[in-house]
Amino acid sequence: MTCHQKRKIDEIRVEGHEELDAASLREHEEFTKVKNIATIEFGRYEIETWYFSPFPLEYNDCSKLFFCEFCDEIYRSGTLSMFEVDGKKNKVYGQNLCYWAKLFLDRKTLYSDVNLFLFYVLRECDNRGCYMVGYFSKEKHSEESYNLDCILTLPPYQRKGYGKFLIAFPYELSKKEGKVGTPERPLPDLGMLRYRGYWTHVLLDILKKLKGNISIKELSDMIAIKAEDILSTLQGLELIQYRKGQQVICPDPKVLDCHLKAAGRGGLEVDVSKSELLRQKIGVCIS
Template identity: 50%
Template structure:
């Protein structure tokens, strides 16, 4: 056996690693732990067994498990693997320039980059503010490693994608058990069974504002139901890469989409919205949980946010900046709505589109510019509609069923003084 094959891989090194399907990909070692340690209880990286413990000092690659980020892929694919899935002869060191803020910093409990299904999730975007960028960098460092491996929610067992700041006693467990109705989280299946025998919750709190068949939407005030909303945010963070709303839920309204079964209304996804957004944002965070993705709920939730904006009598826009995936999801929705309007109405100006759809003018223009359908004439934006392009797009898009909010099923009205 060569010296390379007996050398313990170090944090920051890269090597060829095997995925579960045996395909090979370049991976970066983000963290490591002694084999048999939990994610939350691993000793500091590179540490050896305690002296006097009677255990031999770990000095072989197989003594450790390695938390690997696959270069060029989303962080949700990061995982703990054994040395048997690392080509030890391919190890290379990645040179990283340390920033002044990194000096003297200790490594926090580890996480690492992106292929979500379009429309699946969008959290808060990043900022150009240096102070916020520094906080985001520190947050990323402290949350590099997934602290919970999977969740059991109703009939579904779902692998998690990212770190979520659950209380410390829940960190490092392989599976978290979540009540599908009240979202209370537990460490064991026995605790969940005991909880289920006494839990009387069969739907989210708040007011039911939408019902279409077995699909309902509940409006929940973060100030009135903080525990449920905090549990929702912690659960959502397991599937959102960037999201900083965990416990301060009071300034937000939550719109929770459910599917009703014989047992009750189970959570499909949600969006949150600031009660008072000075920027006119009509959505802060959006998520469809993995077990319900690719069922059209992304567009449904976006369309719901705009239907509410219409009833408020003002145009809205999602919180900026959008993530790359958020941008794709919204551009897809905006294009669909605009092209349907062009098909049904023909010539229509930007201001009228804004009034009818509640989509902000800048979002309309950016969408049409992306489709090369806006011309400037005497300082004004003029829409240049190509009928064939519109028809071809709609023909291609509408082959599959599109799920949108039905205005006639929405009983929501703005409270007095909020328009």
């Protein structure tokens, strides 16, 4: 699928507009070019929005919206906390979070039924309270092994390593469930770039410490990253060779050092010891 095709699908897959004809769709696109909400107040920040979001009609005359910050904590390490919100138990919160995210994600697809999703909200805490940094969502049951549906870091917190933390956390959840995971496809170009960076760091760190040989399947089981993602990343790093018709990982120390230097910082790490949820490797079926 080309980027152009993906863009057209994302434009059409807006709740309630699947059956629009070409003229109606153009009218809808023209209408949504203009932001309907200018700013939001969230904790200590007043944030200017970037895009239109289809809030209920009663909010059309509101130039600024105020959002609540509280839900269930499942992780705390230093000043960072992660909160889990079940879309079925907290439907209004889940829907509002989706509407709110649409103000900053141009291609986000909105779903009216949030019952099927879990939302993980990252917050930075101080003596005054906890302030939302960003969030990711995931389906409770994904046949494709998707461990992430949507991800967002708020503008005031971008370029601080939080995005990589939000990418890493779903993989820790996958480990807890005894599964391998991957983000929902298709990924936009920027999303693929960020994931490729995360996969690169994880794989290089392991291969740097490795003594002996390891297969892609063994790597996948160890780090909960899908084998196809591991293979494509290693191929991009030119760490795969074909010998006697088989794919072999060739972790030359000098090549690894070169890639690690080029990869830069790895971002904030998830400390599994700080979460009872992540420490317990239990397969849980959440209804």
